[in-house]
Amino acid sequence: MASAPDLFAGSQRLQMTESIELTVQSMQAYAHDHDHWGMAWSGGKDSSATVTLICWLIDTGRIPAPRSFTVFYADTRMELTPLAIAALQIMDEMRDRGIEVHVVRAPLDKRYFVYILGRGVPPPNNNTLRWCTRQIKIDPMGEAVARKLDEIERNHNGGPGLDGADGPKPFLMITGVRQGESAMRDRRIEMSCSKDGAECGQGWYQKTLPEAKGVRGRIATLAPLLHWRVCHVWEWLKHWAPQPQFGDWSTAMIADAYGGDEAEEINARTGCIGCPLAAKDMALDTILRNPAWAYLSPLKGLKPLYRELRLARNRLRQPGGERRQDGTLAKNQQRMGPLTFEARLMGLERVLSIQAEVNTAAVRLGRPRLDLLDAEEEARIRDLIAGKTWPDGWAGDEPTADTPLPAYFSDGTIQQLLV
Numbered sequence: 001m002a003s004a005p006d007l008f009a010g011s012q013r014l015q016m017t018e019s020i021e022l023t024v025q026s027m028q029a030y031a032h033d034h035d036h037w038g039m040a041w042s043g044g045k046d047s048s049a050t051v052t053l054i055c056w057l058i059d060t061g062r063i064p065a066p067r068s069f070t071v072f073y074a075d076t077r078m079e080l081t082p083l084a085i086a087a088l089q090i091m092d093e094m095r096d097r098g099i100e101v102h103v104v105r106a107p108l109d110k111r112y113f114v115y116i117l118g119r120g121v122p123p124p125n126n127n128t129l130r131w132c133t134r135q136i137k138i139d140p141m142g143e144a145v146a147r148k149l150d151e152i153e154r155n156h157n158g159g160p161g162l163d164g165a166d167g168p169k170p171f172l173m174i175t176g177v178r179q180g181e182s183a184m185r186d187r188r189i190e191m192s193c194s195k196d197g198a199e200c201g202q203g204w205y206q207k208t209l210p211e212a213k214g215v216r217g218r219i220a221t222l223a224p225l226l227h228w229r230v231c232h233v234w235e236w237l238k239h240w241a242p243q244p245q246f247g248d249w250s251t252a253m254i255a256d257a258y259g260g261d262e263a264e265e266i267n268a269r270t271g272c273i274g275c276p277l278a279a280k281d282m283a284l285d286t287i288l289r290n291p292a293w294a295y296l297s298p299l300k301g302l303k304p305l306y307r308e309l310r311l312a313r314n315r316l317r318q319p320g321g322e323r324r325q326d327g328t329l330a331k332n333q334q335r336m337g338p339l340t341f342e343a344r345l346m347g348l349e350r351v352l353s354i355q356a357e358v359n360t361a362a363v364r365l366g367r368p369r370l371d372l373l374d375a376e377e378e379a380r381i382r383d384l385i386a387g388k389t390w391p392d393g394w395a396g397d398e399p400t401a402d403t404p405l406p407a408y409f410s411d412g413t414i415q416q417l418l419v
Contacts, residue, residue: 016240019232023053023224027063030222034172036152037066038219040141041073043087047176048254049233049241050225052090054174055097056247066172068152070100072144076136077105077372078112078272080283081296082257085368089250104144106136109384112272114377117348118384120338121391122315123276123306130277139213145173146214170220177223178233234258259286273372274302295361296370298354305350312336312401314343319399320408333408336401338391348373348381 014022039054041047051071057063071094073087091101108114112132115121124132149171225233238255240246274281281303287293288300308314316337322330339347351372358370373381390396399405407415 014227014229014232016232016235019225019228020053022227024057024062026222026224027054027057030172030220031064031066034170034220035067037069037172037174038145038148039069039071039174040145040176041071041087042137042176043073043079043083043254044176045233045237045254045258046178046225048086048090048251049228049236050174050176051094052241052247052249052251053236054224055094055099056241056249059097059247068100070102070148072102072104072141072148074137074141075103075105076112076272077377078136080257080273080287081368081370082253082287082293084371086250086253086257089253093247093249102144102148104140106140108376108380110135111377112136113348113351113373114380114384116309116339117344117351118381119389119391120340120344120394122310122336122339125310126277132272132277142213142215145219149215149218171218173219173221175221175223176225178225178228178230256290257283257287273299274306276303276306292367295365295367296358298357299370301350301354305347309339309343309347314346315339315401316394316396316398317401317403317405319405320414334405337398338394340400341385341388344381344385348378352378 039047039051041051054063058065058069071091073091075084075087079087091103094101105111109119115131115135116123121131122129124130152171234255237251241249241251274284281300284296284299288297318333318335318337320334322333322335324330355370355372361367362369388396409415
C-alpha cells in the first residue's frame with residue numbers, strides 16, 4: 001500500500017495559500033465549539049501573524065465570528081521599540097474593527113525595573129534567578145484571562161460557569177505557537193488523529209488547560225499557525241497583511257525589526273531590550289543595523305549594567321548560619337542576595353541616562369521616543385529605596401558580598417579565615 005504524500009518534503013512543501021487554507025480548516029473545525037475566543041499576543045512575529053490573520057479571516061467570512069473576541073496584549077514594558085510601536089498601531093486597527101483589546105501589564109511593584117531597582121532583586125540570569133518571564137508576562141496574562149472568564153460567566157444570566165453544559169461553551173484561547181515543518185518532520189510534536197481528535201495539519205488543539213491560577217479547567221487552546229513555515233510568517237507580515245485586501249495591517253515594521261527579508265536566514269529572535277538571559281544581543285543588533293533605528297544604540301549599555309549589578313560589591317550576602325523554617329541549616333549557605341541601595345541608585349541613574357540619550361537623539365531626528373521608565377515607575381523606585389525596602393528574608397544589615405567571611409558549610413562546619 002502506497003504511503004501518503006508528505007506535504008512537508010521536497011517539491012510538495014506547503015505554499016502560502018495552502019498554509020492559510022489549513023489554518024482556515026483548523027478554525028472551522030473547532031469554532032462552533034466555542035462561543036468566546038481570546039488571543040494571547042506578545043507583539044512578536046508569530047503571535048502578530050496569528051492575530052492579524054484570524055481577524056482578516058473573520059472580516060472576510062472565511063471563518064465564523066464568535067460571540068466575542070478578546071485580544072490580550074502582553075506589555076512587558078521591555079519590548080523592542082519597533083515592536084512596541086507596531087503593537088500600538090495594530091491595537092488601534094483592531095479596535096476600529098470592534099475587537100476588544102486589553103493591555104496586560106504586571107503590577108507596578110513587579111515590573112522589571114521597579115523590581116530590580118526598587119525592591120533590589122538582582123537581574124535575572126539563566127542559572128539560579130530566572131524570574132522575569134513568569135512575573136512580567138505569564139502571571140499578568142493568566143490574571144487578565146481569568147477576569148475575562150469571570151465577566152463572561154456573570155453575563156451568562158449568573159450561570160455556573162464555562163463548562164460546556166450548564167454554562168457557555170468553553171473559552172477558546174488562540175496562541176501563536178508555531179513549530180514549523182522541520183519540527184513536524186522530525187516528529188518532535190504529534191500531528192495526528194490521536195491528538196485530541198485533530199487531523200494532521202489542522203493545528204494543535206489542546207484541551208489540556210493552562211495551569212494559570214484562575215484559568216485552569218476553564219479554557220481550551222488552539223495554535224492555528226502551528227504548521228506555518230517561518231518564511232510564510234515573514235511573507236504575511238511584510239507583504240500580505242499590509243495590503244488592503246488582507247486587512248491593511250501595520251505589520252511590516254515587525255518583519256523589519258527581525259531583519260526584514262533576511263530574517264529567516266539570520267534565525268532572528270526577539271525578546272526584551274538587552275535581555276539578560278541572552279548570550280548575545282542579536283535582536284537589538286539587528287535593529288541597530290537599520291539606519292532608521294541606529295539612534296537606539298545607547299541601549300547596548302543595558303547588558304553591561306546588568307553584569308555590573310550582579311557583582312559581589314553591589315550585593316549583600318548571608319553571613320552564615322541561615323536556617324530553614326524547620327530549623328535545619330539551609331543548603332546554600334552564604335548566598336548572595338539583593339542589591340545595595342547604592343547599586344540601585346547607580347542603576348537607576350544609568351537607565352535614566354540611557355533613556356535621555358536616546359530621546360535627545362529621537363527629538364533631533366524626529367524619531368519615536370523611548371519609554372524604559374515612566375514617571376510613575378521612577379517615583380516608585382525612589383520611594384522603595386527611601387523606604388529601605390528589601391526582598392523577603394533580608395534585613396539589610398547583612399554584609400556586602402565582597403566582605404571576607406569565614407566559610408560556612410551546610411553541615412554547620414566553619415572554616416575560619418586564614419590571616
